[in-house]
Amino acid sequence: MHREVFDNVRRGMIPAHIYNDAELFALEKERLFARAWTFVAHESEIPQDGDYVVRRVLGDSFIIARDSKGDVRAMFNMCLHRGMQICRAEMGNASNFRCPYHGWSYRNDGRLTGLPFHREAYGGDDGLPRSAQTLLPAPSFASYNGLLFVSLDPAAEPLEDFLGDFRFYLDFYTKQSAGGLELRGPQRWRIKANWKIGAENFAGDMYHTPHTHASIVDIGLFREPKAQKRKDGATYWAHRGGGTTYKLPPGGFDERMRYVGYPDEMIARMKDVWSTRQQRMVGEDGFMISAATCFPNLSFVHNWPKLPGSDRVLPFISIRLWQPISENETEVCSWFAVDSAAPPQYKQDSYQAYLMCFGSTGMFEQDDVENWVSLTTTAGGSMARRLLLNSRMGLLSDDRAVVEALPAESFHGPGRAQVGYNEHNQRALLAMWADYLQ
Amino acid sequence: MRKALASLPFDDIRHLQAHQFLVDEAYLLDAQAYDVWLDTLTDDIRYVMPVRVTTARGAGFDTAPGMAHFDEDKYSLSQRVARFATGHAWTEDPPSRLRHFITNVRTFECDADTELLVESAELLFRNRGDVNESALVSCGREDLLRRCEDRWKLARRNIFVDESVLRMQNLAVFL
Numbered sequence: 001m002h003r004e005v006f007d008n009v010r011r012g013m014i015p016a017h018i019y020n021d022a023e024l025f026a027l028e029k030e031r032l033f034a035r036a037w038t039f040v041a042h043e044s045e046i047p048q049d050g051d052y053v054v055r056r057v058l059g060d061s062f063i064i065a066r067d068s069k070g071d072v073r074a075m076f077n078m079c080l081h082r083g084m085q086i087c088r089a090e091m092g093n094a095s096n097f098r099c100p101y102h103g104w105s106y107r108n109d110g111r112l113t114g115l116p117f118h119r120e121a122y123g124g125d126d127g128l129p130r131s132a133q134t135l136l137p138a139p140s141f142a143s144y145n146g147l148l149f150v151s152l153d154p155a156a157e158p159l160e161d162f163l164g165d166f167r168f169y170l171d172f173y174t175k176q177s178a179g180g181l182e183l184r185g186p187q188r189w190r191i192k193a194n195w196k197i198g199a200e201n202f203a204g205d206m207y208h209t210p211h212t213h214a215s216i217v218d219i220g221l222f223r224e225p226k227a228q229k230r231k232d233g234a235t236y237w238a239h240r241g242g243g244t245t246y247k248l249p250p251g252g253f254d255e256r257m258r259y260v261g262y263p264d265e266m267i268a269r270m271k272d273v274w275s276t277r278q279q280r281m282v283g284e285d286g287f288m289i290s291a292a293t294c295f296p297n298l299s300f301v302h303n304w305p306k307l308p309g310s311d312r313v314l315p316f317i318s319i320r321l322w323q324p325i326s327e328n329e330t331e332v333c334s335w336f337a338v339d340s341a342a343p344p345q346y347k348q349d350s351y352q353a354y355l356m357c358f359g360s361t362g363m364f365e366q367d368d369v370e371n372w373v374s375l376t377t378t379a380g381g382s383m384a385r386r387l388l389l390n391s392r393m394g395l396l397s398d399d400r401a402v403v404e405a406l407p408a409e410s411f412h413g414p415g416r417a418q419v420g421y422n423e424h425n426q427r428a429l430l431a432m433w434a435d436y437l438q
Numbered sequence: 439m440r441k442a443l444a445s446l447p448f449d450d451i452r453h454l455q456a457h458q459f460l461v462d463e464a465y466l467l468d469a470q471a472y473d474v475w476l477d478t479l480t481d482d483i484r485y486v487m488p489v490r491v492t493t494a495r496g497a498g499f500d501t502a503p504g505m506a507h508f509d510e511d512k513y514s515l516s517q518r519v520a521r522f523a524t525g526h527a528w529t530e531d532p533p534s535r536l537r538h539f540i541t542n543v544r545t546f547e548c549d550a551d552t553e554l555l556v557e558s559a560e561l562l563f564r565n566r567g568d569v570n571e572s573a574l575v576s577c578g579r580e581d582l583l584r585r586c587e588d589r590w591k592l593a594r595r596n597i598f599v600d601e602s603v604l605r606m607q608n609l610a611v612f613l
Contacts, residue, residue: 189604
């Protein structure tokens, strides 16, 4: 079933209906989101013992809590007795969670501690031994640089193996000092668009920047996305993720980090935690990370708009989840992220820069979503089943690359990278999608 | 800054002026007459819309710490307005049809005679294209109006949206 769809996807001719197809969405739930690692939260969102947030993996709600001993856990948010949601808040601090139905209560590490009338109703531990009962833990749960991931597959490969070489690039976003990131948010909103479109866009769509985001350059908020500059960047794909970069003007590591607005004290901390190879990608190769996607639905953005009333720029980082709701609806969860050791004024300026550019009110984001909603709507009709979207940018008709991959001495990151407009990453992402579904 | 707990009588001239300010403003926002709207804001305007979160009763907070949808000053609002005029702001071209419904207006005296605190409820109806589903945003607003020469201007606005997860594709509109 769907063999032709997957074959077409792999050769870069995308059946348009994959962006609005209930049957394929059912397959995605069963074969992709029930197996892959998906992002749920960052450790900095639950800094104190007892802190928790409630997050979903598609339809499944999990309490992500730091228990009273400081261990971080992910527990299925369903009472063992009659299946109520134990925790109906989105965040907070609690030593216990008590079910509102019959009053079963659980410690913040998931252990069942209280059953009303335990002796009278169950005959005490002889009938229902409390000590053996805990909220269902997430089948697989792991973290990388404080990013917490859940997999519904108890036999999931280790998270580090799943991420593979993409970790090299993840560090640029999520580990700028030994203390790592702190996150704020998320802003959450629902868009009538298929989740794959945003994931593909962030993975590799440098081609849309000059046109979709022309207004941002027009008002002088951003100096970079001019067509000429964007195509000088490289795209890379490494195992489970890929992204886009900008080519920076000549200079060494420090000069180039300064060029995008990092203060010297932050640059010094990056040099402490980034490998020589990571520093060479910036300092020697001259490539600065921009947007990226980690399969299946976690994206990152790093940009450096101008500060108010000046030509100085300042970077911001956003992490976002494209949470699928249905084949034609996505909940966007967008966090502002900043290095925890950054100076307070930097954090404030970076936050303002984020709000202007991305998120529910962001001026980049607004125009993106308008396009994606339109695409999704059109993909739901019957004509879309006859249309193969051309996603072969960067390939000649005999599948040779238009632009050769960068040699290792010109691009120190792992995986495959090439300069200029192409859709290698979108194809890589969708080929992986096809592999999971088939 | 609020002087008394009780709102001003509805026939108080200050309440009538505050109410008229909000209704006139709603007209400008419906019409997307944003250049005129900017002129109704003081130069030190603070325009904030926190992210609401669901928390247990008694948690003591119901907004996401340190995160907002809007956290604006005059400069950032002016940039947003300037973008709509570029001809490349696709999200509002074709423009949305907007209707800002304003009700439950209550006006309070402030310590300073030149200021009024105004609370209102707002429902924004937004429709795009022909067959797209329309979207609603419901919120409460807490405004500080300041007397500037012969007219009132908006100096502070706190927008308390009634949803944790917005059901609108973006906030390329003002509330």
